[in-house]
Amino acid sequence: MTAIEKHEKKPEPPKTYAGYVWPGLGHLLNGEIIHGLGMMSVTALCGLGLIIGMPTLGSRLFVQTGLSYHAVIALLGLPAVLAVLWFRAHRRAFPRELTEEEFNSNRNIFLRQIRRHRSGMLGFYGICLLLLAMLIAPLLAPFDPDLIDAGPATAAPGWWQHVAPMIGWSDESAVHGWLQYPLGTDERGRDVLSRLLFGARISLLIGFFAVSIAASIGTVVGATAGYLGGWVDRALMWVVDLLLAMPRLVLLLAVVGIIDLGGTKRLFLIIGVLGFTGWMGVSRIVRSQVLSLKQQDFIQAARALGYSRPRIVLQHLVPNAMAPVIVFCSLAIGGTMLAEAGLSFLGLGVQPPTSTWGVMVNEGRPTLRDAPWISLFPGLAIVAAVMCFNLLGDGLRDALDPKQRT
Secondary structure (H helix, E strand, O other), rough: OOHHHHHHOOOOOOOOOOOHOOOOHHHHHHOOOOHHEEEEHHHHHHHHHHHHHHHEEEEEEEOOOOHHHHHHHHHHHHHHHHHHHHHHHHHHHHHOOOOOHHHHHHHHHHHHHHHHOHHHHHHHHHHHHHHHHHHOOHHHHOOHHHHOOOOOOOOOOOOHHHHHHHHHHOOOOEOOOOOOOOOOOOOOOOEEHHHHHHHHHHHHHHHHHHHHHHHHHHHHHHHHHHHHHHHOOOOOOHHHHHHHHHOOHHHHHHHHHHOOOOHHHHHHHHHHHHHHOOOOHHHHHHHHHHHHHHOOOOHHHHOOOOOOOHHHHHHHHHHOOOHHHHHHHHHHHHHHHHHHHHHOOOOOEEEOOOOHHHHHHOOOOOOOOOOOOOHHHHHHHHHHHHHHHHHHHHHHHHHOOOHHHH
């Protein structure tokens, strides 16, 4: 009897080959609603990128300054995403029989738990759609994001004339075709959809890199304080308490306001400031985990074998303390994106014409009464991204918690 047969659960659904037609359709027909709709949505977005981007492929690949690396990355990434989708469809049609050891491994237990977590999977597929849109932005964007006078200034989306009267909005903006400017234009005639897609790259990269810096610093500080203890622990935790007592927003405003940089340097400054002011929570989490783990038998055995302190910390303590750090990072990305949006809204973040969601919200503030779509759509994108990361973080927390396993 195999491990799956021993495990009490619902019978395995019959094999289906529908996923080869549309990845995710096989999951949907077998009752896996969230997985099916999620994979089908990702596949549909890939198809939309091909339909929109291929007719103008030449102009997107080659610009006046040479080859467009944005379009090259999009064209290379799109087949890779489709290959992953069809591989998952193949695994669904021909599931591999697991051995007893594989079925009860921590990896497979974690995967089963996270797949059953509906809200976590909802957040996961939302993030997948967001990352895919960011990757193939050159194929989806109808215009150059910085192109001025791509259309009339503050032109409303084609559907806005039907929505505005329903919400009591007296709109007199120029309305064009439904698909010509799907999200309208800003006060300089730039296409909002194009700026939204390319702005996702900057906002998400700031979130990922800043959280990576914070997690790295916090892990080193927390592991050092927890393992060494004594005066080292007290000194490091005193520094952590001091930094936690300072309001982060005030600290961000002070550093960014004092160090005046422009261009790409400004972007690196924002990432560095957000990373170096967000590691304190990680250090406390890692320290508490290390204090508990270093009393375990496997650490005592490593000491008896004569392992060095760096080897014990890096190979035994840190890997076993990473589960709560992963959850923290998934939740912190959304918070970091909000912090960047707040800085950009105050005019201290990434400077125009570079588009981020925070910059777009700030640029739409003067015309909020007459052209609300300029700030509305980047604001909704920020809300959706933060919500997806929070849902995924909740799912990871439940899946990594041994007490939640069934």
